[in-house]
Amino acid sequence: MEAELTLLAGAAGTTIATLLATDTWNGMRNGVLALWRRVRPDHEEQVAAQLDVAPGPPGRAGRR
Template sequence: MDPVVVAAGSALVSAMATDGWQQTRAAVVEWWRRRRPDRADEVGSELETVRAQVLAAREQGDEDTEQALAGSWRLQLQQLLREDPALADELQRLLDEHLAPAPSEGDRAQHRPIVMRAEARDNSRVYQAGRDQHITGS
């Protein structure tokens, strides 16, 4: 399977559970509309159905279902590339610009750089953590 298909299928299903889903969905439907106008509305409906399944799977901790749904999208995308191999570059662009974009403002806040400095002398100890820290024992 083409690597861009694997990445795009996985990213698409992962994006379904994000706050930016509606923008991603719109970009994917528009991409299909330009490539296969006869299927665009059907794809839009299917995306919503699959999104509901992804959200339910995540709520239940069902990773197998989520992987199966990603696999289904990979197959659809692979078939599209089989019919028109020139679409690989456009699929890569869709992946780069809409399916796997830069982190949102909230994500950036959670993943900001941390600089820590410490100095220990004699029998002292230093414990540092960028986030949660659990120390047991003495």
Template sequence: MNPELVTLAQSASVTLVGLMATDAWERTRDGVVALWQRARPERADAVAAELDNTREDLAADAGVEGELAAEWQGRIRRLLIDRPQVAEELQRLLDELAPGATAPPATVSQHAAATGHSRVYQAGRDQHIVDR
């Protein structure tokens, strides 16, 4: 197997397991399942369940992180052997999930109309109103 693909599988597995206990988990999980959905759709549901099981195992015992990463390295390596064209997409996913990578900015749009003697209060965050 191509040494670059082995390195990619190792990096992906460590990143995957490392992000299981973070706020980025849902995005990570969705990205990995989507990757499998495109490459091996018949395995996507099983991979989703395996990800959930791995996260539960990690939550129960953080000491098994290395073992769990090794399991995922094998799964990812087999996927890359079977579908080498997935490597580029996997690398893009890792780049998106890398520490310091920013999520696309959220767009907030607020609209209001006041008539008569009514008032409109809008805020993008905390708002404290004191009427006297």
């Protein structure tokens, strides 16, 4: 089970990194926050803040 979770986390990380450089980032961000809202609502604001300062494509300091 742990190996499967590691693979899933790796795939999710790769997907998120790819989406950081695309116009679909806002939709992805909202989807991630919706998931956190369901699973750990007490962490939603912290996750949102981390996503908002995530590095953007080269030449862009961050989102928002």
